[in-house]
Amino acid sequence: MRETFLPYNQPDLGVEEVEAVSHAIQSHWITRAGITTQFETELSEYLDGVPVLALASCTAGMHVALLASGIGPGDEVITTPYTFAASVNVILHAGATPVLVDIDPDTGNIDPNRIEDRINPNTKAILPVHYAGHPADLDAINTLRDRYRLTVIEDAAHAMASGYHSKKIGTHGNITAFSFYATKNLTTGEGGALVVPDPEVMEKVRMLSLHGMSRNAWNRYDDQGSWFYTIEVPGFKYNMTDIQAAMGRVQLKKLDAMQRRRQHIAARLTAGLEGLPVIPPHIQPHVDHAWHLYPLRIQLDAIHGDRADVIRDLKAMNIGTSVHFIPIHLHPYYQKQWGYQIGDFPQAERFYESEISLPLYPTMTDKDVDDVLEAVSVTLARRLR
Numbered sequence: 001m002r003e004t005f006l007p008y009n010q011p012d013l014g015v016e017e018v019e020a021v022s023h024a025i026q027s028h029w030i031t032r033a034g035i036t037t038q039f040e041t042e043l044s045e046y047l048d049g050v051p052v053l054a055l056a057s058c059t060a061g062m063h064v065a066l067l068a069s070g071i072g073p074g075d076e077v078i079t080t081p082y083t084f085a086a087s088v089n090v091i092l093h094a095g096a097t098p099v100l101v102d103i104d105p106d107t108g109n110i111d112p113n114r115i116e117d118r119i120n121p122n123t124k125a126i127l128p129v130h131y132a133g134h135p136a137d138l139d140a141i142n143t144l145r146d147r148y149r150l151t152v153i154e155d156a157a158h159a160m161a162s163g164y165h166s167k168k169i170g171t172h173g174n175i176t177a178f179s180f181y182a183t184k185n186l187t188t189g190e191g192g193a194l195v196v197p198d199p200e201v202m203e204k205v206r207m208l209s210l211h212g213m214s215r216n217a218w219n220r221y222d223d224q225g226s227w228f229y230t231i232e233v234p235g236f237k238y239n240m241t242d243i244q245a246a247m248g249r250v251q252l253k254k255l256d257a258m259q260r261r262r263q264h265i266a267a268r269l270t271a272g273l274e275g276l277p278v279i280p281p282h283i284q285p286h287v288d289h290a291w292h293l294y295p296l297r298i299q300l301d302a303i304h305g306d307r308a309d310v311i312r313d314l315k316a317m318n319i320g321t322s323v324h325f326i327p328i329h330l331h332p333y334y335q336k337q338w339g340y341q342i343g344d345f346p347q348a349e350r351f352y353e354s355e356i357s358l359p360l361y362p363t364m365t366d367k368d369v370d371d372v373l374e375a376v377s378v379t380l381a382r383r384l385r
């Protein structure tokens with residue numbers, strides 16, 4: 001058994017990030033200014049030239065994306081129950097109604113075959129989540145988008161570096177929201193970025209994300225010395241800062257190397273789990289998995305005890321794990337307010353009951369990975385029926 005606790009997640013930050021952040025602070029441009037603009041340019045280059053706006057978070061991005069797309073009270077937005085609360089909360093913040101559609105039991109992503117049944121004249125948007133970094137079925141979703149003239153807002157919090165038919169997530173013609181939260185594949189501590197293909201919608205998003213002002217802070221203090229601005233809508237304070245962007249620029253430079261490490265670890269985990277009573281992550285042939293998470297499912301009928309027991313055993317063997325996600329319809333707020341109950345989305349519930357997210361991050365050593373594998377195999381062997 002390993003002697004020290006292996007945390008479930010840890011960001012890959014080093015001297016380069018420290019120096020970049022320190023440099024930003026010394027420049028005195030600590031809020032949104034030139035470094036954020038550079039970060040946006042580099043993100044755009046990474047994503048085949050799509051227009052990018054850096055923001056305070058993925059949640060902020062999805063919120064203003066819905067508003068800028070004209071979605072509000074009376075409108076319905078189709079999304080998945082198998083996600084973090086933010087994906088649904090932003091729909092409520094826009095005043096619209098979330099409509100949940102159960103998942104594909106293989107990938108954990110929204111089941112494209114169940115979406116069309118829930119489309120009606122009030123449906124305005126689909127908000128798919130690329131669970132764990134495995135892209136949702138964008139071919140099917142974009143077909144529905146075009147057939148019913150819907151907006152698609154991709155929750156790509158897990159999907160920085162994911163690909164679909166050899167094209168990166170963020171380049172499939174939809175508004176796409178990335179997260180740079182501490183646990184995500186690329187981090188700025190807190191932060192996010194929004195891809196907005198339509199220039200008019202981008203203008204609205206830009207305005208909504210900075211008080212509804214017609215010009216952003218950088219332009220306000222530019223060479224023209226212009227003090228003038230107008231408020232066009234009551235907007236929000238959702239901008240990224242240069243301190244965050246400084247970290248983000250370093251992380252983006254490291255991203256390919258970090259992704260190679262994630263792929264290596266995921267492959268090692270999958271190979272090492274062979275023969276155990278588990279279902280490793282399923283990967284469709286036309287996708288590039290970003291390996292944000294390694295969602296392992298335990299074959300509960302083959303062991304004594306439940307998922308919580310396995311998590312406890314692993315912790316006792318110094319292995320940290322997590323669970324993604326507690327389905328939306330099992331949380332008290334959505335049950336009380338929206339009448340959801342247990343049994344509404346059986347595939348999401350089944351996935352949740354047996355899921356454990358194993359440690360997977362670039363700074364893990366091969367020895368760390370072997371320790372995870374040993375702990376999982378010892379635990380399951382002890383519990384075998």
Ligand SMILES: *Cc1c(COP(=O)(O)O)cnc(C)c1O
Nearest residue numbers: 057058059084086157179180181
């Ligand atoms: C992390 C996460 C978010 C929220 O990202 P923030 O940048 O923290 O707002 C949204 N959706 C999913 C699926 C996430 O995992």
